Amino acid sequence: MIQNDTIIALATPSGAGAIAVIRISGSLAISLVSEHFKSVTNKKLKEQKSHTIHLGHLMDGEMVLDEVLVSIFKNPHSYTGEDVIEISCHGSPYIQQQIIQLFLRKGCRMASAGEFTMRAFLNGKMDLSQAEAVADLIASDSAAAHQIAMQQMRGGFSTTINDLRQELLNFASLIELELDFSGEDVEFADRRQFNLLLQKITKVLKDLIDSFALGNVIKNGIPIAIVGEPNVGKSTLLNAILNEERAIVSDIPGTTRDTVEDQIAIGGVNFRFIDTAGLRDTSDKVEQIGIARAFEKIEQAQLVIYLFEAAKNKDAEINTLREKYKDKNILLIANKIDEVDEEHIASLQNKYAKIQFISAKTGLGIEDLKQTLLSLSNAGSLGKNDTIVTNNRHYDALLKALEAIQKVKEGMDMELSSDLMAIDIREALFHLGEITGSVSTDDLLGNIFSNFCIGK
């Protein structure tokens, strides 16, 4: 599919910089820039080979706009698959604007958000999930998020989905062939083999769907709620982890009213720590609201830190909390160990298998705690080639594909006629195709690419 207009945009961030890159893509790109480029070698840009770079002056009539480097990419060998020119100019906003305006006057159009990448997709340079990974890659702010996006951009996810889709397609054709012979008792598709394929697809889809929970927390930061009674040192702990005076600390019980959240990367994984109001019975209205929020945060958290003072016996409270949140991963942490002796610590250790000991105030045990959190999150153990789903749209399509596959399976078990099974198979094929973009609509594409930045 060839877009007939030529688009231009600043590829580097707006504002002043050492160098700015302006990108032009489309059929006019090379001839337009060639007309305004005076190379130091005097050779016409049009006559240069693809993937070469040239020094010269960019001219608007007799006026020199800037001394620039121009890179040339000839279709189909470019990022977008079209003719592409990149101009590296001096990074003043004035020069950037002068150059862009020159080419807008000469027939280019401003690119919309994500339009270069959309063209790359439309020209078959990448599939939809790879294009989406480009946006994720730009947004990634931790090693883990970066790794997932990179893996998706290289096509790991697409390959898995396409392979499944191809195998399913082969069977769909055989089943549909049976339709042509309806009335005659023929079976082209080997039911036993088909059953195995369905099992395999179900497993792959389920694994991908399960990976979404992990993918999501990696993208948004693993939420960890810090809860406990007033004055046990929750806010001190938050500050110690962040290494910053983020929350107010005081010896007055009930200091923290609202929740306080912040993110930090540990071992390349983003965590979001949530300090909460101390849990107690209170008649103070505002404090009650804060405590209700603390309980909400427990619900949302992937991991809950229950903090208490090492010197105090909290067996009853710990039991109550564990009873109330049976499905939650609750990590017990005894604080203020600077106030107790070794013997006391040993007795707590005996009582609670996985307890951690810290002094939030002195920083003792904080590094160990971070390592424990990293290993509990199991995001640190992310394999290089693991495919992790992070995108809501993919998750939704995977769920629908799985649902359709399960219907096919039920149909098989009930020895349903081929025509009914064919409908469910088509449905599964459709949803798998949605992920890679082998089936897509203009609305969908518009929606996806409009979330990109301009110039990408």
Ligand SMILES: Nc1nc2c(c(=O)[nH]1)N(C=O)[C@@H](CNc1ccc(C(=O)N[C@@H](CCC(=O)O)C(=O)O)cc1)CN2
């Ligand atoms: N200056 C610049 N840097 C950039 C990009 C860019 O567009 N321009 N990229 C944009 O995201 C990324 C690199 N991605 C790219 C992917 C493909 C091609 C390309 O020209 N592909 C051709 C030819 C490959 C060859 O033979 O060397 C092709 O696929 O046919 C260029 C950049 C990151 N850095």
Ligand SMILES: Nc1nc2c(ncn2[C@@H]2O[C@H](COP(=O)(O)OP(=O)(O)OP(=O)(O)O)[C@@H](O)[C@H]2O)c(=O)[nH]1
């Ligand atoms: N000795 C000692 N004191 C600590 C330690 N950690 C915190 N404190 C003190 O305990 C008091 C309460 O600390 P905060 O961090 O405000 O406690 P909190 O749990 O956030 O309290 P609320 O916000 O009221 O629920 C402060 O005076 C801290 O200095 C510690 O490890 N050892």
Ligand SMILES: [Mg+2]
């Ligand atoms: Mg507090």
